[in-house]
Amino acid sequence: MPDTIKILLAEDEPSLALIVKESLETRDFEVIVCTDGEEALQRYAEEIPQLLVLDVMMPKIDGFAVAEHIRKTDKKTPIIFLTAKSQTKDVVEGFQHGGNDYLKKPFSIEELIVRIYALLNRVGGTDTQNQEDEINIGSYIFNPTKQTLTYKEDSEILTHRETEVLKHLYKNKNEMVTRSFILNDIWGNDDFFSGRSLDVFISKLRKKLSADPAVQIINSRGFGYKLVC
Incomplete structure (x- = not known):
């Protein structure tokens, strides 16, 4: 894995986005914040992040649709969904759209960070x-x-x-x-x-x-x- 990991965070709730961004930056991640799905797709193409954290319910294009679009050409980059939906069918839908992990709101920042490291280790050549x-x-x-x-x-x-x-x-x-x-x-x-x-x-x-x-x-x-x- 590169020394500095670039993470794309798509979250339309400003206060939560700021908390997550600042917490990840204290771990030396570079964080690109987007507030809707359309911007997320644009910044993904421009920045080529090593991991994406996508809120499911976003303006313009939802997180599932963003992931589905990315998975047409990129099968490898890990994707974590953030959502208030908690039913099993919602979790299953997330994986069907190409997600690697699913974190239910409210969540702890430490849990998010553990999951990020786990996914990066899986694609970083440590297998x-x-x-x-x-x-x-x-x-x-x-x-x-x-x-x-x-x-x-x-x-x-x-x-x-x-x-x-x-x-x-x-x-x-x-x-x-x-x-x-x-x-x-x-x-x-x-x-x-x-x-x-x-x-x-x-x-x-x-x-x-x-x-x-x-x-x-x-x-x-x-x-x-x-x-x-």
Whole structure:
């Protein structure tokens, strides 16, 4: 990733836009603020940002339409939607229009920043699986392709979901990954039942990684998980 990350923020509520802009700038992001969807498309073409944060309900062109237009030529740049809509169908619609994450208003700035870092890491060349099949996690060897976790001479097969969850945690090792991000990326939603399912897989992974005390999955209750190794 480049030293200075350029983020396009499209938000028609001036006070919220200012808070988000100033908070991101304290993390050394460069922030381009737009107040409607038409301006967002114009500035996107001019500035080529590394990530977009789009309010869904905007004048002229809404956030979903902006994302859909961008996805015709750009499949890679991460997009986070901001919206007061909270129903599952609204979240699903956001992903169908090309969004990578979905943050419901009101939200904490810290949560937004965590999600931004997580998405940038995914597209910034930190996916070790693309470089090698075997990943060292403490004393364990994790092979995402074969879906195996090996400790010394003992190897066990992981389920597809266990593999996907561990991949997400490893990509962002030593950093907090939000529950919502994992759920939406793997399950396609972050409803109650998917959340309970995620909790089960986290418990299983903790047990399978318990032989090495230097490896831990830390839980921030109600927020997310961090793989420490």
